[in-house]
Amino acid sequence: MTPRDTETLGLLALIELQASRLRARVTPSGTPILLMDQDRTRWDRLLIRRGLTNLDRIERLGGTGGNYALQAAIAACHARALRPGDTDWERIAALYDALARLTPSPVVELNRGVAHAQAFGPAAGLAVVRPLFEVPGMTDYHLLSAVTGDLLCRSGDHVAARDHFLRAASMTQNAAERLTMRGRAADCAATPPATP
Template sequence: MSSATQRTVEAIWRIESARLTASLARTVNDLDLAEDLAQDALIAALEQWPESGVPDRPGAWLLAVARRRAVDAVRRRVNLERKLALLAREMPDGDDPMDAVEFDRQVGDDVLRLMFTACHPMLGRDARVALTLKTVAGLSTDEIAHAFLIPPTTLGQRISRAKKTLSTAGVPFEVPVGDELTARLASVLEVVYLVFNEGYSATSGDSWTRAELCAEAMRLGRMLAALAPDEPEPHGLVALMEFQASRLRARTDAGGRPVPLDRQDRTRWDRLLITHAEGALRRADRLGGRGSYVLQASIAACHARATSAEATDWHRIAALYRELGALTGSPVVELNRAVAVSMAEGPAAALSIVDELSALTALRGYHLLPAVRGDLLLKLERRDEARSEFERAAAMTGNEAERTLLLERAASC
């Protein structure tokens, strides 16, 4: 197989794997089996596409192959009659899985169903996040383990236990309603944002961003906002993601190198996404939202409304981060507040905040802590210390583009 064909298959798999697994999970009601069937379809694509070419609708092709494998798998199970009847309803005689309208109709809500299943309250938070990143975002075990700062074997065991728990309990693949929807919404919102963040700042790999993950997270966020129209936080999350995504084109240069916010060409920001985000934020405000996502969206709006880094209302951003920090207790939020304080009051005021954070165990492996500290030290003309911090940050990150940038900053000191 040529390297070009393999890259094409890998790119398609990144896009389609979550939808494929979700559709199969709804059909067979077994996440492990659904993942096995999806992998079988991928193997078939790797074998056949180099000869036949990539089909016009690769997702539908993969689903058709996986469903045929599902029929074979079901025949080997004890409850043959019930499962075959279920498959027959999902794919009646004469139904063509390659038909675009039928395929899109079936796939429409399947990923959302899978998300609510993966975020079931019987699972712990870390298990919910890991399972969703694996099944919905399509991240590898190694990528998720790096984000969790744990060994891949530990992460793999966590995902396996989560799937077994859901299977043993017979959790249905469906979107809950009423009070159960409200109770599980916060967990799903959290995971959607984590998927978005993996796309916005990839934890590993050669590229700093993965736009397809951002797009998928925004799509899911809009679906959640439509599902719970009177809840402010889904609208706040949509606004936040759209404000952030509006900057994607400007976050890297022509060579794929990261471009810091203060150096970005703001004419490249997506004004249509910003307009959509403003509307979602207004909706959240009208609903009285002052939750985490609404506050973060308000911060992002300050950047979107400013014509330059210098024109940004850094005092308001610092105040919003203070409110957000009081709400969440997150040291990462406090680190972001330090950046805003450095712009509003100067690097010395911010450095005292960062130095306090340096003593926290929770941030010990967080590469942005030394990166921010290095930036502040550089502004204070403490170049040797800054170089050491940038080098430390570079050693911590798993993203090659970001590591290169940090090492260049260290060398410039």
């Protein structure tokens, strides 16, 4: 029997949509592959269909505003995009805005910053992300420095970006992530500074 509890359906949809990308998330050596760089032909289309079907049920039941339903709707935006450029980042940003109002947390805010950067440019993302350095405990979170490094790099501030990537590398316990962050720092160091 199909549950009528929209949050149960939301959790199920979220699990299915996230699991659909498992085969594309890391290289054979274990190096993480960023979402935008994943081979989408390796995504499991059956799991995506199942997740989207559960999202349709949630909508019919009028429960689209719940925590899991919002997270599943975000995952669905990625799942529907056959190419990275097809991603509806403005919708994702709006969904993260709603999620931040419903369940505010520094990690949600960090993801909201990424979405705003993708939708509206790196300056918009930095406006959301920079205040997180004032949140206790977040300065030791390697992904905050990694995201900030990425947004600074995209803004043309390669020196500051390099410093953030190196900081992220020093904080992560994952050897593959550390290597990735050091690679990003080296790329920044090799990039000529933006001309005024």
